[in-house]
Amino acid sequence: MNSDSDDRDLLAHVLLPVANEEDAQATATALEPYQPKHVTALHVVEKGEGVPDKTPVEQSEEMAAESYAAVRSVFPDADEHTAYARDVADAIFDAADEVGASAIAYRSRGGNRIMKFLSGDISLQLVTDANRPVIALPRTDSDK
Numbered sequence: 001m002n003s004d005s006d007d008r009d010l011l012a013h014v015l016l017p018v019a020n021e022e023d024a025q026a027t028a029t030a031l032e033p034y035q036p037k038h039v040t041a042l043h044v045v046e047k048g049e050g051v052p053d054k055t056p057v058e059q060s061e062e063m064a065a066e067s068y069a070a071v072r073s074v075f076p077d078a079d080e081h082t083a084y085a086r087d088v089a090d091a092i093f094d095a096a097d098e099v100g101a102s103a104i105a106y107r108s109r110g111g112n113r114i115m116k117f118l119s120g121d122i123s124l125q126l127v128t129d130a131n132r133p134v135i136a137l138p139r140t141d142s143d144k
Contacts, residue, residue, distance in 0.1 A: 010133055011036040015101035016071060016078075017092050018043055019109065024067035027107040028074035030137035040079040040099045041071040044091045047084050089125035096132060105135040 014036040018024035024041065031039070043064035045057060061082070068080040081099055085091035096104055108123050126134050 009037070010103050010135070012102040013038040013040065013100060014135070015081075015092070015096045015099060015104045016041050017088075017095075017104070017106050018067045018071060020063055021066040021070045023107070023109065024070035025073065026140075027105075027137065028071045028078075030107050030139075031105050031135075032074050034105075034135075036075075036105075038077070038079075039071065039075040040081050040095075040101065041068050042081045042083060042092065042095045043067050044088045044095075045082060045084045046088065047086055089122050089129065092122075092126065093130060096130075101132065103133040103135055104130060105137055107137040107139060 011034060014031065016027060016031060016039055018027055018041055028039075028041075043060075045060040045064065064080075064082050068078070071078045071080075079099070081095050083091040083095050085094075092104060095101075104126060106123070106126060123136070127136070
């Protein structure tokens with residue numbers, strides 16, 4: 001393989017955004033069959049910028065640690081990256097740049113149309129605004 005094809009290897013370094021321990025386990029398990037070469041798990045702590053945070057920072061950091069442990073149960077050598085931001089999609093894009101990810105892999109978290117509208121539908125932002133490939137991982141029947 002030459003270096004050009006290495007640079008275009010979609011699964012060379014996958015950024016895996018995760019929300020909590022359960023989501024991390026399900027997302028890592030969904031990615032596992034594709035055998036990425038390297039994985040960095042990302043947890044975004046949503047910060048309020050002038051409004052109260054959704055959860056206390058300590059609780060969010062504990063949730064991040066549990067999420068990383070769940071990812072490592074599938075990918076033992078996974079790196080971790082914690083971001084603090086108000087806009088989750090922008091934080092994912094920034095983290096992908098910071099870690100040099102070849103792609104972003106995510107699993108839609110579902111929800112009805114109203115919830116997606118109110119939350120800004122991060123899935124839509126990921127697939128329309130990303131500056132690198134985005135892999136939408138399949139959901140199992142139990143996820144729906």
